[in-house]
Amino acid sequence: MTHRVEVRIRQGFGDPHAEGVLHQIRELGIDSVSAVRSARLFFLIGELSADDAGRVGRELLADPVTEQFTLSGCDANGASVIEVHLKGGVMDPVAASAERAVRGMGLGIESVRTGRRYELDFVAGIQESVSGEQQQQLLDKIATKLLANPVIEDIHFSSYTPPEVHGGSYELCVTEVPIRELDDESLEKLSSDNEMFLNAAEMRAIRDHYRTLGREPKDVELEMIAQTWSEHCGHKTFRSNVRVRNRAGEVVQEIPNLIKNTVFKVTQELDKPWCLNVFEDNAGVIEFDDDWAVCFKVETHNHPSAIEPYGGAATGIGGVVRDPIGTGLGAQPVANTDVFCFGPPDMPLDDVPKGVLHPRRVMRGVVGGVRDYGNRMGIPTVNGAVYFDEKYLGNPLVYCGTVGLLPKNKCRKRTPDPGDAIICLGGRTGRDGIHGATFSSGELTHVHETQFSHAVQIGNAITEKKMLDTILQAREQGLYSCITDCGAGGLSSAVGEMGEHIGAEVHLDRVPLKYAGLSYAEIWISEAQERMVLAVPQENVGKILKIFADEDVEATVIGHYGSRGTGVPPVEDAHATLRLFYEGQPVGELDLRFLHDGCPRPTKEAVWEKIEKFSPLPVLKGDCNETLLKIFAAPNVASKEWIIRQYDHEVQGGSAVKPLVGASEDGPGDAAVIRPVLDSRKGVVISCGMNPKLGELDPYQSALHAVDEALRNAVAVGGNLERTAILDNFCWGNCNKPDRMGSFVQAAKGCYDAAIAYSTPFVSGKDSLNNEFQTASGETIAIPPTLLISAISVIDDVSRCVTADAKEAGNHLFLLGRTGCAMGGSHYLIVENVESGNDVPQVDLQTNIRVMRAIQSAIEAGAVRACHDLSEGGLAVAAGEMAFSGALGVEMDLSAVPTGGASVPDAAKLFAEDAGRFLIEVSPDKYDAFLRLVADCPVGEVGKVTDTGRIVISGDDVGIDLPIDQAKAAWQETFDW
């Protein structure tokens, strides 16, 4: 039977969650709700007496001080009820923990389910004045826009107890899919009917392969091919050959294998000895010191986050955390990063297209997902950025990154030996996440929300944490030869990659399942979270299984590597074959060489030609205070403290420079610094750079800006350019369209040019394409070309680091780097609603690297008290941030701004967004030393730090004079949620 336990806050104790819900109801524009009460619901299913259920309520579920519980339910007293229950089969970590805890109390229980209940009071008199139908509409709106996501949750408007479900069963039925006789049209239909997202050429290659074999494929074989060849897993676009044409249609360039000739080439040409394992593993690895290495990986989880922001972002961070764990022989995650792109947070609800969640809701959900997963894993989230643009409405972007620490002598994995056991570790396999890899390789449409809900999943951070704890123990004892994570593509992709050269045999009925009823194909391709795969020499199997069992981590031998059975002499198999079995019956067999090399590499068409279009020059005269305040309040510039504080950025005890800095610990930091090895002074600087606005206007320059910004941020806190590696993450529209591909090529070229000039190798990267959304009216919205560059820099001593906040009145302020007239893409134009041309500031790579090296040596010499890079909003914003973060003032004169001799209007000096610039505070005693160190750079002494509490900037025809409090308030109000 099922006992329903309702837990609610006792009268007299506050219920912050219910208050939060009320606040958000008001944000929806509904002011007829006067009060909200909430209750947590637990359903105890099994042979339990009412007394037992009462004991569970008392001893486990309800807090004796602040909460009370009932088994009979509470009278709603005329309030309107909304109950939210997770759909069957959706991961419910609370239920899983409660179940274990009830068993731990010695009570027999079958399962636990949970739900949430809300009781809403309406303002007196409303009930009489509106019809029942209107009120129901209001409740529907609150339920669907705020409280529940119908993709994973069911909504009920009265007390609801879910029926007992008894698991289904599965009877083996091997399915063949006839393909050998299909023509192009039928092949494409097969691809789309089965959510394979493969094109005609790829489908033909599969058909021809099976014609050669003289048989039809099994369903599981097709699924595996579709997954491996998906854009998400295969990065087909970046590896393709490209034919670039100008707008007249003439071919101007042919590039074979784009990635090899841009991003990879940088690393090859620079050939840094401290790059230990690049592009081959789940994360890029660089040297930390004699004993340790650090690795870094950034991933995206865009499509799932569009549909279920909380679950999508949580599993995004969960997924990228497994990358370092699966790098080399396993790294310990030591820091997370997150970068988001959303639609405008203040958009009216009615303007949001059908099938799209409101940006505010997406943002709340995404931040909550990253918070809950990262905090529970005990990984500090130390760096990030958020960018807003209307074009992200249908396609929000969620980039998650993880830095890991691993012993230097364990930073490369071996190929498993034939006969090594395949151990599947961690979470159980369910139907969740099926077709995630192919789904993320297609475009979203307004019906996707329902069609692909199975691709969405909820994470369980504690399962992953337990797995990590035990993997590190097994690593120390050297018990496994290879490890990788189950990411997109699940077991199929993990085992397929590890066995690429030697083959594997897998018994799918041995894989532990969340519930019965999964077919062998579903088991193989499920993307259920929190799983890793190990290759374990047979003699270590017993030992390693004990380590996992000792901490309640599920681990199962599901087969072995090599295609010749165990106990056969280890020889490399000429035909690396994967054989799948279910209850002893063969259910699939694939040639892994065909799987990994058989995908046709087409030539992509790209079109690019820049047509110059100039932005109007700023026409500002006189007082620019209002403009500056508007830029401070602009969502891209405004304080992200609301997000940052929800993340634990100090766990693991290595925090050295935090994301918030200054006298009140709430000013913007340029980059984070951690000490991953607690008894060492060495540190790791983590930073990022991105500018989608420029991506739309000039993708080549935008790539230079992104690299420049990531490095600027790192250098600003004390990063070491000689030991800095970078990562690329491209999020683009549909690159089958030549104009998108054209901008992609431009950005890739920019990556090469900037990284070579700055001598910073790429060590890892990833791309997410097809970020386009089709509205109900058939309109396609593509995201702006969005290139994220992340940087990681190893430094010798964190005590040399500096922060951006102004330190002491009387100190000198220097501006390094050149300012020009180009205003394209600037926030000045955005806040003044002026259409931007594509005259974006050109990055001067040769000058900028000189400036950054000079600053690095000045910081190392202790000559810098504060350093802030200039980015969105230009000099005025940087100066203002420095002043209010330090609770001091600045006084500056624009005539000293270095322009390289060009005539630059004062307004551009204030607000232009040229790369390669820094505002630096130097104390009088270091004045000469500093100037000597920056002698070969464009430098101007622009003013002084004051104790007036004002931002004062004067020019010939414009000026700023603002109290820091006013500037700071504008900067903080936007996201004072």
Added chain:
Amino acid sequence: MATPKALVLRAAGVNCDRETQFALRQAGFESARVHVFRLMENPSALAEYQFLVIPGGFSYGDDVAAGKILANQMLHNLAGALNEFVAAGKLILGICNGFQVLLKSGLLPWAKVSTDCAGAEVTLAWNDRGRFEDRWIHLRSDSEKCVFLPAGEIVALPIAHGEGKFVPRDDRTLGKLRDGDQVALRYVDAGGNSGKYPVNPNGSIDDIAGICDPSGRVMGLMPHPERFVDVTHHPQWTRRNVTRADGQLFFRRAFEYLR
């Protein structure tokens, strides 16, 4: 005399165990990180240690309620060993999630692990703002008997929690704690005075950030002393010369007491 030994308790979701062990070693302790399952198999192993630290994290995901499930495991499996540990005059420190565990298992406020009374008088509820928050705060040490900090000391430490609002059942309970000199730590500003948010970051009643048992040897607190054992941990070390890492005091005092 032998070096005092500290046990850092691990469980699924505990995640501050490594840095806590580092802080203990820095203070002079020998230390081990031990999984709660190992203690449940062999509760007498606890007797080899003089200091038990329950570190921060999200034991069992804080599913159901913060610290609740680990506390229940201790209640049902380790009550005897823990009560003996306390009776032997040894030290117990619970940090953040560990504080929540101490309250829900009965080790605080009365140093008695028993299902009859655990968690019945004081609790840590959701922060007034309803969400997790990481920030630095100041604390004033208000207890004469608490082993871990001398009375009157003002220290800076970070907090990082969602459920940290100290709530006594009623005024009588609060009165008992005050009268017993068990209110060990209060949230204050840098000058030692009480104040509203963010000085009191979570709405704790009477600004209480940590309490001890009647003997002063069992203590729980929401802030993280292990996160301020190096001057570069302080959020303002780049602004001024930070000379003392305040979190070290807790572990050093424990070491001095046991040595």
